[in-house]
């Protein structure tokens with residue numbers, strides 16, 4: 001839809017990177033680029049109607065900050081467009097919502113500089129502005145054959161958190177950690193900054209590892225194999241779904257971890273950071289030449305045989 005209806009509509013003066021990555025890059029000076037991303041959250045699609053104002057606010061800011069992390073950008077400013085139904089346009093709800101905005105904005109030292117408010121179904125739309133030195137940001141394109149694939153943190157937390165709070169599902173969990181991981185997924189901004197000049201490609205995991213690593217492969221003109229045994233999954237997620245935590249790790253979106261690739265020349269640096277516990281990341285696979293554009297990411301079992309994967313076990317709020 002975007003490629004068909006929204007690409008190439010306009011002139012591209014000053015645009016260093018346009019539609020199609022986690023954020024756009026705008027040349028603001030010879031040495032500096034503005035990094036721009038927008039994300040919208042809609043009640044019933046991205047959060048349940050039971051979510052509090054504060055939970056909605058923190059989630060909205062965190063997912064936008066995650067796109068800055070994916071670009072290796074320093075987030076600086078944001079605008080907020082808030083559409084509110086009449087029943088929530090009261091000072092109690094708004095105080096809770098604005099407390100969530102303040103909490104995350106202070107943590108990441110970013111400033112709210114404008115926006116819009118209107119009446120209608122509950123929707124939060126944020127445009128995040130960041131900065132990066134020209135030519136230093138991370139992009140989806142750039143992964144080369146032989147590069148190693150890494151992910152930060154653990155996978156499947158977002159899907160597990162979503163299941164835990166979803167009223168349409170019978171799985172129950174009292175895990176505070178998983179609820180927090182869903183409503184306030186920690187954007188990996190510091191890691192993104194550290195990976196400048198190190199990672200050959202990077203994306204944040206919003207749609208699931210298979211889909212998002214697939215975006216790196218597509219943009220870079222390569223394919224990837226990942227080793228199921230090496231996927232980092234937290235103990236409470238495994239316990240919650242012993243049968244299908246791997247599906248959550250592969251397809252569950254909402255993790256907001258970074259998936260990145262590293263070339264042979266920088267591999268020792270990254271492995272040293274990991275062994276010194278300076279970087280929370282796991283090696284999960286390898287980049288290969290692409291032969292089948294319909295199958296960019298292959299999952300391998302412990303004997304290196306491809307596993308048939310399917311997307312069951314993940315859904316949004318009905």
Ligand SMILES: [Mg+2]
Pocket residue numbers: 022066067070203204205206
């Ligand atoms: Mg993204």
